[in-house]
Amino acid sequence: MSDYQVINSRLPRLDAPAKATGRAVFIDDMSFPGMLHAALLQSPLPHAHIVRIDTSKAERLPGVKAVITAKDAGLVRYGVSPARYDETVFCHDRVRYVGDEIAAVAAVDAETAEEAVGLIQVDYEELPAVLTIEAAMAEGAPQLHVEFPRNLSAEVHQEFGNAADALKASDLVKTTTFKNKRQDGAFLEPPGCIAVFDLDGRLTLHSSTQAPHYVQRTVAMVLGLPVGKVRVVKPYVGGGFGIKAAANTGELAACLLARKTGKPVKFNYSREQVFMLCRARHQFVHRMTTGVKKDGTLLALQHECYLDGGAYSSFGIATVYYAGSLLGGPYKLPNMKYDGWRVYTNKPTCGAQRGHGGVAARAAWEQQLDMIAEELGMDPIDLRLKNMMQAGDVTCNDLNMSSLGMRECIEAVRNSSDWASKKGRLPKGKGIGMACGFFVSGAGYPIYRSDTYHCTATVKLAEDGGTVQVYSASAEIGQGSDTAFGMIAAETLGVPLDSVRVMSGDTDFGVDLGAYSSRQTLMTGHAVKEAAEAAKRQVLDALAEELKVPAADMDIREGRIVFKNGPVDFSGIRNRYIKEHRGWSDSPQEDFLTFREASRIAYLAKGTIVGTGKYKPPLLGGKFKGAAVGTSPAYGCSAQVVEVDVDLETGRIVIEKMTDAHDCGRAINRTSVEAQMEGSLAMGMGEALFEEVKFDDRGRVINCDLAEYKLVTALDMPPVEAIIVESDEPNGPFGAKEVGEGAIMPTIPAILNAVYDATGLRIHELPLTSERVQAALKAARAKK
Amino acid sequence: MKQLIRLTVNDREYEVGVDPNTTLVDLLRGHLGLTGTKKGCDLGDCGACTVLLDGKAVNSCLVLAVQAGDRTVQTIEGLETAQGLHPLQQAFIEKGAIQCGFCSSGMILSAKELLDRSPHPAEPEIRRAISGNLCRCTGYQKIIEAIKDAAR
Ligand code: FES
Ligand code: FES
Numbered sequence: 001m002s003d004y005q006v007i008n009s010r011l012p013r014l015d016a017p018a019k020a021t022g023r024a025v026f027i028d029d030m031s032f033p034g035m036l037h038a039a040l041l042q043s044p045l046p047h048a049h050i051v052r053i054d055t056s057k058a059e060r061l062p063g064v065k066a067v068i069t070a071k072d073a074g075l076v077r078y079g080v081s082p083a084r085y086d087e088t089v090f091c092h093d094r095v096r097y098v099g100d101e102i103a104a105v106a107a108v109d110a111e112t113a114e115e116a117v118g119l120i121q122v123d124y125e126e127l128p129a130v131l132t133i134e135a136a137m138a139e140g141a142p143q144l145h146v147e148f149p150r151n152l153s154a155e156v157h158q159e160f161g162n163a164a165d166a167l168k169a170s171d172l173v174k175t176t177t178f179k180n181k182r183q184d185g186a187f188l189e190p191p192g193c194i195a196v197f198d199l200d201g202r203l204t205l206h207s208s209t210q211a212p213h214y215v216q217r218t219v220a221m222v223l224g225l226p227v228g229k230v231r232v233v234k235p236y237v238g239g240g241f242g243i244k245a246a247a248n249t250g251e252l253a254a255c256l257l258a259r260k261t262g263k264p265v266k267f268n269y270s271r272e273q274v275f276m277l278c279r280a281r282h283q284f285v286h287r288m289t290t291g292v293k294k295d296g297t298l299l300a301l302q303h304e305c306y307l308d309g310g311a312y313s314s315f316g317i318a319t320v321y322y323a324g325s326l327l328g329g330p331y332k333l334p335n336m337k338y339d340g341w342r343v344y345t346n347k348p349t350c351g352a353q354r355g356h357g358g359v360a361a362r363a364a365w366e367q368q369l370d371m372i373a374e375e376l377g378m379d380p381i382d383l384r385l386k387n388m389m390q391a392g393d394v395t396c397n398d399l400n401m402s403s404l405g406m407r408e409c410i411e412a413v414r415n416s417s418d419w420a421s422k423k424g425r426l427p428k429g430k431g432i433g434m435a436c437g438f439f440v441s442g443a444g445y446p447i448y449r450s451d452t453y454h455c456t457a458t459v460k461l462a463e464d465g466g467t468v469q470v471y472s473a474s475a476e477i478g479q480g481s482d483t484a485f486g487m488i489a490a491e492t493l494g495v496p497l498d499s500v501r502v503m504s505g506d507t508d509f510g511v512d513l514g515a516y517s518s519r520q521t522l523m524t525g526h527a528v529k530e531a532a533e534a535a536k537r538q539v540l541d542a543l544a545e546e547l548k549v550p551a552a553d554m555d556i557r558e559g560r561i562v563f564k565n566g567p568v569d570f571s572g573i574r575n576r577y578i579k580e581h582r583g584w585s586d587s588p589q590e591d592f593l594t595f596r597e598a599s600r601i602a603y604l605a606k607g608t609i610v611g612t613g614k615y616k617p618p619l620l621g622g623k624f625k626g627a628a629v630g631t632s633p634a635y636g637c638s639a640q641v642v643e644v645d646v647d648l649e650t651g652r653i654v655i656e657k658m659t660d661a662h663d664c665g666r667a668i669n670r671t672s673v674e675a676q677m678e679g680s681l682a683m684g685m686g687e688a689l690f691e692e693v694k695f696d697d698r699g700r701v702i703n704c705d706l707a708e709y710k711l712v713t714a715l716d717m718p719p720v721e722a723i724i725v726e727s728d729e730p731n732g733p734f735g736a737k738e739v740g741e742g743a744i745m746p747t748i749p750a751i752l753n754a755v756y757d758a759t760g761l762r763i764h765e766l767p768l769t770s771e772r773v774q775a776a777l778k779a780a781r782a783k784k
Numbered sequence: 785m786k787q788l789i790r791l792t793v794n795d796r797e798y799e800v801g802v803d804p805n806t807t808l809v810d811l812l813r814g815h816l817g818l819t820g821t822k823k824g825c826d827l828g829d830c831g832a833c834t835v836l837l838d839g840k841a842v843n844s845c846l847v848l849a850v851q852a853g854d855r856t857v858q859t860i861e862g863l864e865t866a867q868g869l870h871p872l873q874q875a876f877i878e879k880g881a882i883q884c885g886f887c888s889s890g891m892i893l894s895a896k897e898l899l900d901r902s903p904h905p906a907e908p909e910i911r912r913a914i915s916g917n918l919c920r921c922t923g924y925q926k927i928i929e930a931i932k933d934a935a936r
Contacts, residue, residue, distance in 0.1 A: 019885030022820015238886030478884025
């Protein structure tokens with residue numbers, strides 16, 4: 001039984017009733033009086049000089065209120081990481097991918113805006129394009145950005161220990177090359193926004209973003225406004241998965257058009273435009289060489305990685321670092337060398353997506369570890385257990401595993417899946433596989449260099465008593481963070497969840513870096529907890545004054561005041577409360593002093609009771625270049641077992657069962673933790689089996705809809721057993737850490753390993769479509 | 785040229801003028817203010833816009849408003865009664881079947897169509913019934929549990 005009153009339970013989400021009834025308001029459900037609609041002109045060519053832009057015809061179209069280009073927007077360079085601000089709102093001299101934005105129109109309705117976009121004339125001088133990593137890196141290749149020669153958006157070279165020597169000392173050395181494909185975020189809600197300027201020149205941007213704070217800064221920088229004049233408000237958001245974590249051109253264009261017209265301006269991405277915006281998972285090519293001793297002890301990993309970045313950098317610098325650093329654990333690995341190159345290509349820009357940077361790397365390595373186990377004659381689980389880190393261990397790249405329920409996760413999935421009786425014993429065509437992984441609970445540093453708090457929170461008690469209002473700028477995007485923070489506040493203050501109201505996603509409520517890197521539960525959770533503690537202290541102090549009982553002798557639990565040293569006469573407070581509420585039907589009758597009465601007394605004594613909280617991690621990580629990426633106050637980890645059925649004729653894979661165990665430190669809401677695990681597995685399964693953004697030789701996405709870009713449906717998804725492992729993370733609020741991204745890590749390699757068990761085939765390229773698997777089966781038969 | 789149509793939405797009769805190319809989803813969301821129906825693709829691929837047309841689940845982005853003339857539409861807003869939420873809504877809330885919620889309206893209506901014709905469906909039937917409703921958040925597990933629960 002849990003010692004907690006609120007957290008660690010399965011309370012329904014606070015936002016579920018609004019969402020189950022269609023009341024929840026998303027961006028496209030909003031409108032303002034006099035609102036205009038925007039449309040974007042995007043490049044039809046992958047690479048070209050812009051010779052001339054003529055907007056005159058568009059401007060003359062009835063209903064058009066403004067047409068803007070780089071002339072109006074200016075050439076302020078922005079992006080995600082200040083080290084690579086390589087974007088401007090609109091292209092002025094050159095377009096770099098099919099979809100690159102050139103102009104925007106505001107008109108009375110969306111159809112008119114679209115029509116006007118069609119009337120803008122652009123003369124291009126086409127340039128040769130590079131569409132693959134190889135083409136972009138070739139000698140004499142066309143260059144996308146003069147400032148970044150050789151089409152290198154970023155490169156990383158790190159070594160911990162001495163990998164070459166350790167490989168020499170190894171009994172077994174294995175090299176494999178692995179490739180995934182570009183993914184699309186494919187959230188159900190395309191991004192959209194509405195920009196509103198008031199008469200004092202203050203801007204409010206309503207946007208379906210997962211990082212209001214970063215959007216606020218980018219908008220302020222690009223429009224030349226003080227940050228204090230820009231407010232970003234997030235309505236309900238239909239998923240983000242990383243892609244909505246940075247300002248997009250639609251947002252900036254809407255703001256510029258609203259400034260120019262003085263009217264609210266709305267912009268919505270179409271589904272096709274979502275594919276052109278992209279900012280989702282990169283394509284990675286990993287070449288890994290691992291060395292082990294005969295007994296399975298890991299000695300070294302030598303790792304090279306190439307990323308197809310697309311036309312701009314976005315989160316890509318972090319991505320190329322993560323692709324290396326996230327292999328530092330969860331196994332003891334004394335020597336690791338990593339070289340990574342992120343390459344510009346004339347395609348939409350890739351960025352961060354669930355499991356940022358680490359998913360393909362993990363897939364590549366966990367499959368290789370299975371191959372090694374087999375060659376050593378070891379059970380793959382035993383190989384992993386042999387090398388497993390423990391709580392308190394620090395990786396060779398200075399990541400501190402302050403808690404790590406990795407062994408518990410492995411044991412849980414081994415037992416639940418009945419591994420021992422299945423591994424190697426299933427009929428041909430059926431297979432079982434497993435893998436592990438870990439992930440950060442929030443990036444150790446903000447994306448721009450700063451001493452800023454990563455989050456602040458305010459807890460305010462309603463003056464009439466009883467209701468607790470929690471304010472933060474964090475982003476509920478579907479993961480359940482509002483509910484988690486409501487539960488943390490309720491637990492801390494000692495009140496039931498239905499006494500708590502949670503307000504979030506508004507930059508007026510404070511600073512919060514947003515929903516990315518699985519940071520909010522730990523970080524915002526800390527801030528909310530601190531704020532709730534401060535409010536509670538003030539209530540108890542006021543009571544102490546009133547009742548002449550030391551504050552330390554009182555507590556609040558389940559909405560009642562607890563007097564630790566026996567009953568206290570509180571009739572004075574009760575009488576006052578009842579007198580103040582003459583004629584009300586709900587006067588307190590309980591034989592205990594209620595939180596409602598106590599917080600009312602506190603207000604009468606001190607004015608509005610407000611508690612504030614904040615959080616930033618301590619300085620983390622090593623001193624080497626790029627040491628920041630991968631650091632976190634805590635790491636979640638997981639193990640998975642997947643069972644598959646492969647049709648040996650057609651190559652069709654059916655996933656029959658997935659068993660997943662995740663160490664989330666402490667589950668704030670058990671249902672939400674499972675929900676994150678199940679969603680992660682589905683996304684990983686989609687990437688493993690179906691998902692691939694495809695291009696033609698003109699750089700155009702050819703499957704830019706949700707019919708041809710295949711997501712997992714209810715028919716594909718097998719039953720999932722989600723097992724929560726709790727390790728009580730010392731750096732987490734109530735011991736909590738991440739679940740939202742770490743859970744995806746083992747999915748792809750567990751599938752790959754299961755497919756091997758079923759077919760005897762090692763496939764090193766995703767997705768595992770029937771065609772690919774069938775071809776591999778045929779090739780294997782031909783070899784025999 | 786606008787065309788005048790009559791239709792019943794959530795037990796209420798409407799008479800509205802629509803353009804011949806206006807889709808049902810735009811009629812519901814735009815003209816009637818029933819924004820509970822979502823639009824995830826406008827191409828008939830995602831199921832977020834699912835409503836019941838004469839009791840049958842359809843993608844309302846693929847139906848022209850004029851095609852709904854003289855017919856009956858039920859949207860997510862029409863599921864609650866004086867007695868409270870529909871059992872499916874209740875189950876979705878309790879079982880954690882809702883994350884971002886963008887698919888939920890359509891998902892619940894596809895499930896309702898199923899339960900209306902098959903009150904105690906087996907799991908494969910449930911999976912088939914919602915296979916046209918994409919969800920990127922949940923992995924469907926809790927949605928299926930919720931539908932089973934509502935069918936009990
Ligand atoms: S919006 Fe109609 S199916 Fe996607
Ligand atoms: S809950 Fe987000 S798409 Fe289903």
